[in-house]
Amino acid sequence: MSLSLSGPAFALPRLRVSLRPLLPWVVPVFVLAVWQIGCDQGWITRRTLPSPLGIAHAAWTLTLSGDLLRNAAISCERAFGGFAIGGTLGLLFGLLNGISPLASRLLDTTLQMLRNIPHLAIIPMVILWFGIGEPAKLFLVAVGVFFPIYLNTYHGVRLVDAGLIEMGRVYRLPRLAMFWRVILPGAMPSILLGVRYGLGIMWLTLIVAETISASSGIGYMTMNAREFLQTDVVLVGVLLYALLGKLADVMARALERLCLPWHPSFAGGEH
C-alpha cells in the first residue's frame, strides 16, 4: 500500500481491497484461537485434543529429531511407488482395451468384476501373501490406483470423437500418428481425471495399510503415538496426510496444465 502519493480520500478504498484476500481466513483463525484458549483454560483435556500450539510444538520436535521427515519420505516412497505400478498398468490396459475390440472383449468383463471387490477387503490375504513388508503396501496401493486409471483411460479412448478419427482416416494418418495425434490427446482429459481419483485412493489406501501393519511411515508413527497417548503426534500425522494429499492434488493440476494447454478451461491460466 502506498499512502504517500495519494490523499487519504483514496487510501481508504485501497485498504479495503488489500484486506479482501484475508477474508476466507477469518473463520479458521477464529476457530484456532477458540481452540487454543479452550485448551489453555482447561475446557478441553490434553488427552482428548491437544492445543494448536502443542501440535506445532510436537511437529517441531519431530522435525528436529528427523522422525517426521524420515517417516514422511518412506510413506511418499510407498505411495508413489504403488501409484507408478498401478497407474502404468491401468494406463496400458485402458489403452489396449480402448483401442482393440478383441482385447476389450477378452479382458474388460474380468476387470469389471474385479473392480467391484473393495481392494481394502483383501488386506488379510495380502498380509498372508506378502507379510507386512514393503511389497504388501505397494501391492495394495497399486491395486487401488489401477481401477480408476484403467476405467478413465478406457472410456477416454472409447469416447474420442468418431468424427476426428474419420478425419484422421481421410488424411491417411498412419496407425502410430493416429494414436499420438488423435487418440491419446483425445483421451487425455479423461486419463488425467483418473489420475486425480487415483491420487486420492493412493493416500487412503496407504493410511489404512500403514495403520494396520508397518514399522515405519506416517501411519506407523501415529499408531505408535496412540499407544503412548501422544495425541499431539497423532494429529501431526493426520495433518501431514492432509498436506501430502493437497500436494498430490497440486501436482495433478500442474500435470493437467502441462498436458492440456489447448483446453478452454486452462486457456486463461486461471482455474
Add this chain to the structure above:
Amino acid sequence: MLADVMGQAFAADGTVAREAQAEALAARVGGAVVTLRGVGRVFGNRTVLDGFDLDIAPGSFVSIVGRSGEGKSTLLRLLAGLDAPNAGSVELDGRPIVGISPDITIMFQDARLLPWQTVIGNVGIARGAGWREKALAALTAVGLAERAGEWPAVLSGGQKQRVALARALVRQPGLLLLDEPLGALDALTRTDMQRLIARIWRRAGFTAVLVTHDVAEAVALSDRILVLRGGRVALDVPVDLPRPRPRASADAAALEAAILDALLG
C-alpha cells in the same frame, strides 16, 4: 506467439512471396474424372442408391441437391472411399476407388479440427517433408496465416471451416468433396465462404462435388446441378452463368425456381 514470429517472417518477405507460395500450392495438374456405373447401396432393407450412373468432367464443380435421406451423403461417402457400393463401380481417373485415396479429400459439415493441435498443426495434419511451409501457404490462401499459432477453440465457426479448407488444400486433391460444409454458418459468413471456395477452386482446378440443401448456394457455385430424388437423378442441369457470379440475378432466380420444383416433385 508463433503467429507473431510467422507474421514477422512474412512482413520481411513481403506479401508477394506469400501469394506466390499460395499460387504454387494451387497449381496442380488439374481435376480428376469421376465415373459411376450402375452403383447400388443398400442399408438393411432400405435401398438408397440403385443403378446409379454419373460422369463428372475434370475440373468441374458439381452440386448435388436433395432432401435429407435421398442418398446425397451416401453418394459422397462412396466417392470419398469411406464406404463401398453393394453393386456397380466408382472410379477416379479410370481406376476404382478402393478405400481412401490420397487424391481425394473431403470437407465435413463440422470442421473436425483437433482441439489439441494449433491451427497450423491441424492444416499440416499429415506432416511429411516441408509441411509447415505447405500449411502456411494453404492458410495464406484462405486468409488465416496470422492465426497459425492459435488453438482452434478461439476461432469462429467460419474461421474453423476456412482452416478445414486449408487442410484439404494441402493435399492438392484432384477431387474435393464438400459435405454441406457451410450448413452451420450464418448467412454472411456463408456468402464469404462461397466466394472463397469459388476463388480457390478456379485457381486450383480440382474437381469439386458439393452436397447441399441450399439451392441458392448450388447455383452460386456450380457448373452443373443434380437433383437427387428417391436415389435417382430427377434433374441434371448445367449452370451457364458468368463467373464471378453476381448475387441474385434474374437467370439465377429462374434456375433456382426450376430446381426447387424438381426437389418438391
